[in-house]
Amino acid sequence: MRIDWGPGGTGPGTAILGDLEGRRVLDLGCGGARHAAHLARDHGALVDAVDSSPTQIERARTRYAQLRGLNVVLADAVDHLHTAAPYDVIYSVHSLPYIAPHRLLLALATGLKPGGRLCFTVLHTNSYGDGPSTALVPRPETLRLAGGSELTVQMWVC
Template sequence: MYGAHQLARNVQLPELDRWDWGIPDAGPGIEALGDVSGLRVLDLGSGLGRHAAHLAALGADVTAVDASPAQHQRATTRYPNTPGLRLVCADAMAHLRDADPYDLIYSVGSMPYLDPDRLLPVLANGLKPGGRLVFSALHTNSHGTGPSAQVAPRPEILRLPGTTDDHPVDMWVLTPQLWEDLMLQHGLTMDSVTAIDSPKPDNHVSYRLYAAHRSDRVPSRPRRELGEEA
């Protein structure tokens, strides 16, 4: 839907001048990924591919995966022959099951659209031992509604750029404790959580940036029941 809308409107975005994780001019930038030169990297939910192309220019071997044919078309038109960048139109979980393991997997705001109970096991197996996962996730929406204390999707509103049309989407908007519990269940160790709040005082939107790494051993099934955060 989003990609088709942008494609129909022929929206042309500039190249990145500053990396952000969901809110422009707020929070950490590309430094959250560390040195990417020579790393095998996966961009999960890559959209137009600007972030992936930026990392490829820094010497990373980047695979950019998006399930939207329209977004994939926009990306391949924009980056037809970019060294170090491979654009793939595929379901993220199907790609991870078939791909060789990555040194680094990152996602700018896309992970909450996928069921974490299904995604995190394949993410863990899609990382090399010690490999890193860095992703941003919605924490508080524009109405000031905070994260859920249970692992279940809830309706959120996606507004298409340049319109006043609101489209409901299902998202997993979880507390940091739930994200950590889920990652531990599937062999990922949380390293840090960084708050990313809007700099505008009348804007309630906030994200959390999660950094984790794969443990040496990844369990084949969940180890324990999840706790809840009050």
């Protein structure tokens, strides 16, 4: 198992996160918590996996309820960062563009311990193929859900 930072399994894997044994780690926008479970199980990290989707959190809790070192949290990412103790490592795979940067950046700065690591990926285009914008405003993004339905959300691609 490895973290897929980009399409087709590209990217640096878990090595970019550093030594995780016993470290507090935050997975922002964890989805089904697959990466968070890998870090807790195979790297000895103490992982808080946070997502604002009740469905994703239910999936993660069902799959990994007994996994030591993994705490699955239903919460807004920024609200969680304001109430949690600072982390040694914060990472996010394709989730940061869904959070308004004016809310997120300060929360990340205070949610990370001095000398901690922040690692994340962002998409360079939206589902319509539109690249980054010169304006700092959200735009609609369509997420395709299991079962074929779609959900429109706001995405920041700057």
